[in-house]
Amino acid sequence: GAVVSQHPSWVICKSGTSVKIECRSLDFQATTMFWYRQFPKQSLMLMATSNEGSKATYEQGVEKDKFLINHASLTLSTLTVTSAHPEDSSFYICSAVRPSNYYNEQFFGPGTRLTVL
């Protein structure tokens, strides 16, 4: 199957700093990538849809100035958590959509654990 990577896998930062998380599709081009947030023992919550070359579409309740998304190329999307606070601590997962003639399949990255002190 296709491979999606995330970097870093785990990051610890001080409150007030900004953290950038990268999501890369390694062997296919993805015009669409999704960013999810997952709290312990809960399902994934879609934060935003990232489309290459255009602004991201944010889900209701997600602050776009807080979670900056950039999809600069067909293989890379970044999520920047600005001025992080302890309540932003979570598991962030990206996915990349590989299009085909029949259906679009979603491939997930391994996730990034963010701990804000």
Add this chain to the structure above:
Amino acid sequence: AQSVTQLDSHVSVSEGTPVLLRCNYSSSYSPSLFWYVQHPNKGLQLLLKYTSAATLVKGINGFEAEFKKSETSFHLTKPSAHMSDAAEYFCVVSDQGGNQFYFGTGTSLTVIP
């Protein structure tokens, strides 16, 4: 609109016994359906997918699922549970264009030795 309902938030089985994780979906169109597994502190791994081909879908690690349109169900089964199957399982439905994916709330599977 598309949605999925995972009927059990937690399932517990003994090792070697069958596994049944239930999923019902709602879709305006002929859906694509997926099952993913997530082990603790890990990313999601695709178990299997249904995309309008054979209604009985075989996946990895001995799992399979049957698409039943009349019951709007896509239940995940495995004949014999293994300790390594203990994880969180998510049922997912995509929209017609495959541009949006809707997650169920997840089912936590515990396997008792």
